Amino acid sequence: MSLHILNDKLWFPPVEEALDDGLLAIGGDLTTNRLLLAYRKGIFPWYDGDLPLWWSPNPRFVLLPDELIVSKSMKTLLRRDAFEFTINKNFSGVINSCKTKERKGQDGTWIKNEVVEAYTELHKLSYAHSAETWSNGELVGGLYGIRMGKIFFGESMFSNKSNASKYAFIKYVEQLKQEGVLLIDCQVYTEHLESLGAKMIMRQQFIHLLEQLI
Numbered sequence: 001m002s003l004h005i006l007n008d009k010l011w012f013p014p015v016e017e018a019l020d021d022g023l024l025a026i027g028g029d030l031t032t033n034r035l036l037l038a039y040r041k042g043i044f045p046w047y048d049g050d051l052p053l054w055w056s057p058n059p060r061f062v063l064l065p066d067e068l069i070v071s072k073s074m075k076t077l078l079r080r081d082a083f084e085f086t087i088n089k090n091f092s093g094v095i096n097s098c099k100t101k102e103r104k105g106q107d108g109t110w111i112k113n114e115v116v117e118a119y120t121e122l123h124k125l126s127y128a129h130s131a132e133t134w135s136n137g138e139l140v141g142g143l144y145g146i147r148m149g150k151i152f153f154g155e156s157m158f159s160n161k162s163n164a165s166k167y168a169f170i171k172y173v174e175q176l177k178q179e180g181v182l183l184i185d186c187q188v189y190t191e192h193l194e195s196l197g198a199k200m201i202m203r204q205q206f207i208h209l210l211e212q213l214i
Contacts, residue, residue, distance in 0.1 A: 010034055015042055015056040015203060022057030030118035039146055039153055040214055042207050044187060047110045058203035063184040065177035069197040070170055077163060083133035085171045091123045091130040094142040098156040111156065131172035133164045141165040149214035152176050153185040169196065183209055
């Protein structure tokens with residue numbers, strides 16, 4: 001199966017045509033319309049060099065808010081209000097911190113300037129959202145992603161203090177649950193999110209949920 005090359009035309013190939021690793025297409029742009037179309041179809045961008053790569057992995061890593069796991073240690077931090085928690089207070093600070101955060105086993109970041117600009121525009125249009133944790137007035141952790149219908153598509157998180165991103169994630173999932181969100185897309189497996197209750201589901205099931213919940 002060959003890799004699809006995108007141009008200025010606004011379209012995506014069927015997700016079933018993705019390669020075994022989930023890579024579906026290369027090229028195109030990060031315009032608002034293309035990004036929103038991608039999320040509706042179960043596709044998300046990562047950068048490799050100067051070109052966006054479009055992915056739809058099978059299986060898909062997701063979290064059902066009702067299945068969120070909160071450890072005893074995190075419950076203690078939550079009871080103590082260990083961090084101040086906010087939503088959409090500093091989207092720019094969160095996405096740029098995700099961009100510059102050094103990560104074990106990774107050389108550089110997929111969050112290019114084009115990504116920051118595109119998702120900042122989505123934030124202005126109320127599609128992209130951030131959740132933040134603060135300590136003594138300093139931004140120490142957070143995450144950002146896309147909200148469409150009853151789904152939140154998580155993109156990236158960062159932490160400059162132990163448990164700061166986990167705290168933000170738990171608090172935000174609880175808030176999203178209250179707002180009627182039924183699915184959180186975590187994209188690909190991480191041990192960190194698995195410890196919080198995320199699990200793998202087949203891509204076909206994920207696409208079916210998108211059609212129901214957006």
